[in-house]
Amino acid sequence: MKKYFLIPIIITLLFAVSCDDQLERFPVDSLVEETAYQSVSDLEAGLRGAINSINRGGGTASLIAFNSIFTDNTRIGGNNGGQQLNLLNQILNSQTGDQGTWADRYNAINNFNRVLAGAAAITPGASETSAYNEVLAQCYAFRAYLHHDVLTYYSEDLLNGSALGVHYQNTVSTSDFPARATVAENLTEIDNDLTLAASLMPSSSTDKNFATQDFITFLRARVALYSGDYTTAISNANSLISSYSLANQAQYTAMFNGDTDTTEVIFKFDNVQGNNSNIAFNWIFTGTGGNFIEMSTELFGLFTTGDVRRTVNVDPASDPGANPPLLTIGKYPAGADTNYINDYKAMRLSEIYLIRAEAHARKAAPDFAAASADVNAVRTARFGSPQTTAAYTSLNEAITGIKAERRLELCYEGFRFVDLKRYRNILNQGIERDASDCAGGIPCSLPVSSEKFTFPIPQAEINANPNMTQNSGY
Structure with missing residues (x-):
């Protein structure tokens, strides 16, 4: 990580320095944890800076863009002037590996490690113990969250x-030369961090803009599903489903169109002005209007009348009957904030239902009826009336149905590429775009065997680190 950590280290530490004792500080080039963090209050400021760094420089928004544009959920927009053509053409950037995800995630990880290192030198007072423990718990939880992101995109087979797998960075690093650990070793480290977080998280920590016990349970379910531990995925999903309710149609609309409902939200990034929080700019000119990327005609055709997801995901200014159709992505509208500042709902109960559905279908003794019931629960909530989803009769049929429902429910939330990667060996399918969505030389397919289902390790990392192994095909 040699080339990537220096700037974020300085930014995070400066964030934690208060003005009233600035003259007592060492010069900036001497700023270290022992001097940057001198109180629990300093640690809390550093934590806020570390959480903000998750979305700084692209971060989560870039992964949302990638998952939609690289796959079959979008097509070139009517106002495109060259924007995002590399992603539409399924070209990965081996220099940044891709979307800058490697650097962004490890930079953020190191920021949390800085807070943890600073905390080691602080002894909290009796009245500060709960706040101190919460800072530690937050750092461990987000460190696990970020490492799972890196593992998902850079490991060939979870x-x-x-x-x-990837290198698990659990100490502050500015110049080491780590090797990649195995997937199993990464999963053990993630579990260790989540166990630490759970042991330290105060019961009073319930703010959905931060990690909570439910955040930890949710992440355990997602990690377990992706890595094939279906019993654990079901167990953690059961816990959340017993504590939350799916949003009804009005609540679902308010959740996205105004950021005013969090009925089914377990965790969200509370985006504010100046924090690179404009998600819609991945597809539209939010300042002047117009689309350079639009919803694919295939995806639009899958939203049926009565499904509230159609009215939320398709901007009301769209004109499906135009030639070509005008299909503006509306999931992150100006209505949530006049400047398109939308919260990103990173963990929602509907995903948990679909996690449990998939785990039921893929476990050693499949329960296809339970899988179908969970998919049907999501559909019933979105249509506002009882729906009927036929029971699946095989793994292929179940995964086909779950994949289709995840596409509708989680579109433009950063899952489509990951799902296609995870399901390709079961369904023997890569990426297939409808012919109407690949006009103008845009490729209509990506073979199931393509190396592009795994991101390349950035070339700069390979050049700088003799212990770093590149993924196959690059």
């Missing part, structure tokens, strides 16, 4: 514990 179901193979012996496959190459």
Whole structure:
């Protein structure tokens, strides 16, 4: 990580320095944890800076863009002037590997590590113990969250514990030369961090803009599903489903159109002006109007009348009957904030239902009826009336149905590419775009065997670190 950590380290530490004792500080080039963090209040400021760094420089918004544009959920827009053509053409950037995800995630990880290192030198007072423990718990929880992101995009096979994973950065690093651990070793480290977080998280920590016990339970369910531990995925999903309710149609609309309802939200990034929080700019000119990327005609055709997801995901100014159709992505509208500042709902109960559905279908003794019931629960909530989803009769049929429902429910939330990667070996399918969505030379397909289902390790990292192994095909 040699080339990536220096700038974020300085930014995070400066964030934690208060003005009233600035003259007592060492010069900036001497700023270290022992001097940057001198109180629990300083640690809390550093934590806020570390959480903000998750979305700084692209971060989560870039992954949302990638998952929609690289796959079959979008097509070139009527106002495109060259924007995002590399992603539409499924070209990965080997220099940044891709979307800058490697650097963004490890930079953020190191920021949390800085707070943890600073906390080691502080002894909280009796009245500060709960706040101190919460800072530690937050750092461990987000460190696990970020490492799972990196593992998901840079490991070739999350179901193979012996496959190459990523380096688990659990100490402050500015100049080391780490090697990649295995997937199994990464999963153990993630579990260790979540266990630490759970042991330290105060019961009073319930703010959905931060990690909570439910955040930890949710992440355990997602990690377990992706890595093939279906019993654990179901157990954690059960816990959340017993405590939350799916949003009804009005609540679902308010959740996205105004950021005013959090009925089914377990965790969200509370985006504010100046924090690179404009998600809609991935597809539209939010300042002047117009689309350079639009919803694919195929995806639009899958939203049926009565499904509230159609009215939320398709901007009301769209004109499906135009030639070509005008299909503006409306999930992150100006209505939530006049400057398109939308909260990103990173963990929602509907995903948990679909996690449990998939785990039921993929476990050693499949329960296809339970899988179908969970998919039907989501559909019933979105249509506002009882729906009927036929029971699946095979793994292929179940995954086909769950994949289709995840596409509708989680579109433009950063899941489509990950799902296509996870399901390709079951369904023997890569990326297939409808012919109407690949006009103008845009490729209509990506083979199931393509190396592009795994991100390349950035070339700068390979050049700088003799211990770093590149993924196959690059």
